[in-house]
Amino acid sequence: MTIAPERPAGSLEVGAPRRRKEDARLITGRTNWTDNIVLPGLLHMAILRSPIAHGRLTHIDAARR
Amino acid sequence: MASVSITVDGVRYDDDVAPRTLLVHHLRNALGKVGTVVGCDTSNCGACTVLLDGVSVKSCSVLAVQADGSEVTTIEGLAAPDGTLHPVQQAFHERHALQCGFCTPGMILSAVDLLRENPDPSEVEIREGIEGNLCRCTGYQNIVSAVKDAATAMRAGVAS
Numbered sequence: 001m002t003i004a005p006e007r008p009a010g011s012l013e014v015g016a017p018r019r020r021k022e023d024a025r026l027i028t029g030r031t032n033w034t035d036n037i038v039l040p041g042l043l044h045m046a047i048l049r050s051p052i053a054h055g056r057l058t059h060i061d062a063a064r065r
Numbered sequence: 066m067a068s069v070s071i072t073v074d075g076v077r078y079d080d081d082v083a084p085r086t087l088l089v090h091h092l093r094n095a096l097g098k099v100g101t102v103v104g105c106d107t108s109n110c111g112a113c114t115v116l117l118d119g120v121s122v123k124s125c126s127v128l129a130v131q132a133d134g135s136e137v138t139t140i141e142g143l144a145a146p147d148g149t150l151h152p153v154q155q156a157f158h159e160r161h162a163l164q165c166g167f168c169t170p171g172m173i174l175s176a177v178d179l180l181r182e183n184p185d186p187s188e189v190e191i192r193e194g195i196e197g198n199l200c201r202c203t204g205y206q207n208i209v210s211a212v213k214d215a216a217t218a219m220r221a222g223v224a225s
Contacts, residue, residue, distance in 0.1 A: 023158040026166030027150070027173065029100020029140035036099040 069133040073098060074142025082129045089113045089124035091132075092139065100141040100170060104199075111198030114171035115139050121178035123171075123197070140170035143177070152222065153177050153215040162211035164202035172198050176212045184220055188213065 025031045066081040071091075078096055092098040092115070104112030106125055113124045116138040124137075143151045153176050156162070163169045172195060179186060179194035186194060191212045192205075200208065 017161075019158065020161070022166075023163065026163055026169055027140075027154045027157050028144055029098075029170050031100075031166060033099070033102060033167070035103065036093075 067130050067133075069129055071129070071132045071134075072136045074137070074139055084128070084130055086129045087125055088115070088117075088122075088127040088129050088132050088137070091129035092124060092137070098139050098141060101139045102167060102170060104167065104171070109199065110168070110171070111175060111195075112168050112171040114174045114198065116174055116178060119178070119181065121175050138174070140173060143173065151177065152218040153180070153212070156211040156215035156218065157208070160207050160211035160214055162204060162207040164204050168198060168200045168202075172200065172208055176208075176215065179212065180216050180219060184223075185216055186212070 067084050068079070069082050069091075070077060070079045072078070073092065073096060080091070080095055082091055082095070086095075089101055089103055092101050093103070101115055101124060102112050103125060104110035108123050108126045111123055114121050115124045116122075117124075117127065117132060118135050119138075144154060145151075150158070151173075153173050157169065157173060162172075175195050175198050176191075179191065183190060183194070188209055191209050195208065195212070
């Protein structure tokens with residue numbers, strides 16, 4: 001048995017390829033990715049993972065960077 | 066700090082940079098050329114690929130000082146000034162060679178360099194040529210088709 005979707009007569013969409021309108025900015029480097037956004041007072045975060053598998057955090061020396 | 070003079074997409078930029086600054090961070094943070102994205106920071110994914118004097122490089126693996134005196138082409142400067150898309154950009158659009166589009170700048174610029182080296186690559190050669198670029202949407206099939214189409218279009222363009 002063959003199942004072939006029929007394209008309804010007069011339809012411009014069903015069964016026809018469609019070009020994406022969002023491509024224009026994506027292929028020219030004009031997409032505003034989250035990483036591109038800069039706001040006043042923007043802070044950055046980094047995660048420092050413990051080298052110890054199981055331990056108790058007793059204090060944080062914020063002066064050390 | 067080190068003085069660098071880099072021409073990016075046809076515009077010359079003179080800046081002082083810390084010697085350890087990566088080219089991609091210089092492009093994005095100092096020059097605002099945020100079309101070049103950072104995918105992994107570890108040289109694995111190829112999303113940050115740009116052309117350095119016409120040759121593709123992962124800009125997270127090049128120091129800004131290494132690009133001193135060079136010309137850089139990013140995805141932002143690939144189309145003609147009048148907006149006419151590069152044949153590779155056009156083929157990516159027509160072949161549905163992108164989904165989320167994050168890998169696309171690097172994919173396109175790697176493909177441009179591949180076609181410069183080999184204007185008529187086989188499918189295997191295309192796959193080898195872009196193996197340094199990863200796509201998490203797994204759209205490789207259409208990317209390969211697009212590069213093949215672009216190669217045909219560019220050869221026809223040279224012939225005419």
